[in-house]
Amino acid sequence: MATGTSRQFKLAKESELRIEVGMETSLRLRLLSGTAEIFGTELPPENWLTFPPRHKFAIFTWNGATIEVNGTSEVEYVADETPMISYVNVHAVLEGRRARAKASSTNGTDSSQGPRVMVVGPTDSGKSSLAKMLLSWASKQSWKPTFVDLDIGQGSITVPGCIAATPIEMPIDPVEGIPLEMPIVYFFGHTTPSANADLYKVLVKELAQTLERQFAGNAEARAAGMVINTMGWVEGVGYELLLHAIDAFNANVVLVLGQEKLCSMLKDVLKSKPNLDIVKLHKSGGVVPRNTKFRQKARSYRIREYFYGLVNDLSPHSNVANFSDVFLFKIGGGPQAPRSALPIGAEPAADPTRLVPVNINRDLLHLVLAVSYAKEPDQVISSNVAGFIYITDIDVQRKKITYVAPCPGDLPSRFLIVGTLTWLET
Template sequence: MASSRQFKLAKESELRVEVGPDMPLRIRLFSGTAEIFGTELPPSNWLSISPRSKIAVFTWNGATIELDGVSEVEYVADETPMVSYVNVHAILDARRAQAKASHSNNVDSLQGPRVIVVGPTDSGKSSLCKMLLSWACKQGWKPTYVDLDIGQGYITIPGCIAATPVEMPIDAVEGIPLEMPIVYFYGHTSPTANGDLYKVFVKELARTLERQFSGNAEARAAGMVINTMGWVEGLGYELLLNAIDTFNCDVVLVLGQEKLCSMLKEVLKTKPKVDVVKLHKSGGIVMRNQKVRQKARSLKIREYFYGPINDLSPHSNIVNFSDISVYRIGGGPQAPRSALPIGAEPVADPTRVVAININRDLLHLVLAVSYAKEPDQIISSNVAGYIYVTDIDVVRKKITYLAPCPGELPSKLLIVGTLTWLEG
């Protein structure tokens, strides 16, 4: 075990740390003030940072940071884009205040800023989102965080489109506090599996949030911060434009890609109220290959059941095949071939909800538990949570599954996609 060591940071510099794959690392603020992704470190308290985490401890005025444990990479950087990020925050803050004032003055109520953070894979999108959210919370706002990144899944698990109000700066260890998340289970980690369904869920989520904002002036003024996928070409680019439009975004922050920025400026110039702003990505960004990204997904699912620092105890339960119904969204032809024009091929219906037979194909899959009462409500209903199928006894017609808490499932309707996990 490496002994504890200290790093003295000059003002506006940061300590960048990559934690190894096996052991957590402890960190504490020895003196001065510092923050991790916009959340201030408490003085003198040791924090455990989970394995494979990558963090940047930034100080505005100078600090001494102490580390204890093994890390793969640790160094101090004095060139960071933080000043430009905090300048963006100041502009957003002024817009929130303006929106709030317009509401209390009974003039035409303005909406608060709707910020969408875009950029290629590994450009620091989720880190910037956390900073903007945490800084807004420090000013007393309760912005809404929207996560459209099905590949990683920062609000619950990968394969989901989700949103949650953020009322406190985001905890460096625990992550985003979940009070009342709205979650739609897309069920795949790439939009190519069903691009039309992805759009449908984006629309459902936007509609739900608009309803909430219409009855909550405070949330409307606080606005939203939207995280997106790192796929910014082809279908990925199309889905990006669709999200900007669907959520009625007025600030587009482009991280680290000139080409994407100029493309968006060109296509959005007809919308005078949309600001497209290019920002530099942090020099601490680490490019991850497919294997590392897959591992991060797996860890995210594990975290859902066991907690970020293994502090939760999930429950194993058994249920009869007859007590549940499992559905897949998408697939099945829209019309029989006989009803189509000559030579036309039947097209799979991307939003068709199909009941599936329960068999061993479900082993090691993560299923979502829907709040829907009937199958035709599945697409418009958000999910209560997830279970992980650990065993299927076809002879006795029983499923063994892992759930985050004991007791009966809140619903008998389960949704399956292609999200697998090998516990280990």
């Protein structure tokens, strides 16, 4: 563990400094000389950057750099073997595709679709880091690619339990992450797709169709394309969901990180798609396996960040509503048909996309609920969400519900979606 004193690292060209910030402490660093980047975003010279607890990142330099670090870290070392050359080569190929798509859109031809890149691989293979690099490098070249996050376990764009998309207009801030100007967010409500795989598929399809409509009217976004981050579940149902997402988003490039078997399976099953390139890439040696406890803490941290900001710079508002002011629904489940009403031999099954009203009671305490944009109940599944609230108290006697919201005022909708996403505020 590195102590709180200042220290300097002189990095040779094409090497990187890998850092894991401690669980409870922050860490500062600055670029003293040369040039360097974090996940594709260049560091500003001489400016101190402060990284909050639990950040893991690598500072890479193409031509050499000197970095000053101040604060405590759990891990800190320099590595000279990195896959960055192969990653930037992928970026160069994608750039060529974007340029061709843009040229064909100005010529009026129909091949104006830029790259739709899906990053796949098992848990802890560096998928989200590679996605950030490709997005930052593209935005540096004045493109505005769309970032799609299908990883409900962690959530790079908003809270966990969601699939979401947002345009990336400038290199991603190494500390603050993905900007939240106008994301499109669908609430799945659970942190693993196994809770309701059919609903996950429905929402993935819904998001893909929404983006397709946006691209149809925006040649620039269409040419810039998208980078799609996926979850680390790549076997069984997880593999099925991966194939479904490739199909739903009409991906034309699949980057497979660090797993030969997955790459081989995808090439075999997708060989009928001539316009789909499947490329195997090495994962970075800096990728750190995260245990279940760390993942749960990271999820909790993401939810806290939504309400309070990265460094407690936001002030969420506590509000009280009557039970009659809101309508709560969960998606999936509901009463099953009795066996007597089914054909002989058929098993009763819950409908995975059925909308089920939820009675307000103390079971809702500490749940994070999504506020739907739906105008009518039957639009809840197909509507994206406006944001999230956190239930802090239920008064059954007085029929009052107390919740925390990121901003004051009335909720944009009376329809709230309930999942299993919980948060114990600490």
